[in-house]
Amino acid sequence: MLSLVVVLSAACGTAPGSEPESTSTTFSELAAEASRNAESVQQCSTERLRVHLGPGDNDMRGAHVPLRFTNTSAEPCTLQGAPGVSYVTEESGQQLGLPAKRHTDGPVVTVKPGETASAALFLSSAPHKTPGCEQVQAGGLRVYVPNGIQPRFVGHEGTACAAPLEEPSLEVGPVRPGADNTRI
Template structure:
């Protein structure tokens, strides 16, 4: 975890959904490998969790090997407003556990889960959900 820098990438909307890339950048001098899904939850300004953690998208995944200074991402998804249910209050941070890690990073990110949908895809280099 200490050799990964976590940040938020582009936020995009499509077909009633909001997608936001979680970037994992290797800050080490050697390659590192990531496989699977990050653990993601929304937190308020007091670092209390808002609603349930993200579920997995169900996509298949493989091992991603990151050379030094290279990045991969996992895509977080919710609905773009109260489509099939209400929205929770907007969080100030995302708590993110890289795949296989027990250490989390708090990333400033205004996230609002709507309609009970909060999903995350596997870490990949294709930018896919």
């Protein structure tokens, strides 16, 4: 039996009675390294992303579509929170109505080059049903990536109510992994 212990100890790289080299990593060390790695990945800037709408579905309340963020750069980047979204008349046009209600609590999402993350976007049908709504035609959406300051224009014809309103006709959730998030 003693020879088996010696053979096993030798196979593991330690002799009987000697102290083994410390090669194990604790959970807290792994978590700290993962945190450092996440911190080294830069936040996605508007310039690094293609922002576009994906196909969605409709119900009696309105349309549910994914607002997609595709990384067009050569490096991974992160997104966290909800984008800013509002209807606009055209690319450099005036905002129509209130900006989207934002649900900002979401995970940090790392978007690798060529990959897409998305935020659920709800476009209410209320402008078509609300008495007193002064309907105006939107030429698209002005989108600010989470924590971004430069907007992107996303072409999308729709109907909005001119301000003042009590509630926005858009609602957006946080960015999540995957290209097809449609439910907030």
